[in-house]
Amino acid sequence: MLSSTHIHISVEDVNEFNPEWKDQTYVTEVPEGRLEKRILQLDAADADGSEKFSKICRYHLLTPDVPFEIRADGMTQTT
Numbered sequence: 001m002l003s004s005t006h007i008h009i010s011v012e013d014v015n016e017f018n019p020e021w022k023d024q025t026y027v028t029e030v031p032e033g034r035l036e037k038r039i040l041q042l043d044a045a046d047a048d049g050s051e052k053f054s055k056i057c058r059y060h061l062l063t064p065d066v067p068f069e070i071r072a073d074g075m076t077q078t079t
């Protein structure tokens with residue numbers, strides 16, 4: 001059986017430029033009922049800093065009650 005869910009993730013801005021996602025949409029499939037530690041690597045950058053310091057510090061999932069987590073480095077995993 002296949003099912004799908006959409007997860008909305010946003011980044012909050014600090015300083016002059018808005019952070020931008022590397023890709024507009026990230027899509028993948030995961031097997032149901034199994035812990036997956038590496039699903040998708042999300043990546044956003046902010047032009048307020050140099051390339052070295054433009055990486056986003058934290059990501060947060062906004063969709064409640066989903067069996068996913070996002071780590072500080074942008075990697076998503078199942079819970």
Ligand SMILES: [Ca+2]
Nearest residue numbers: 014017046048
């Ligand atoms: Ca900024």
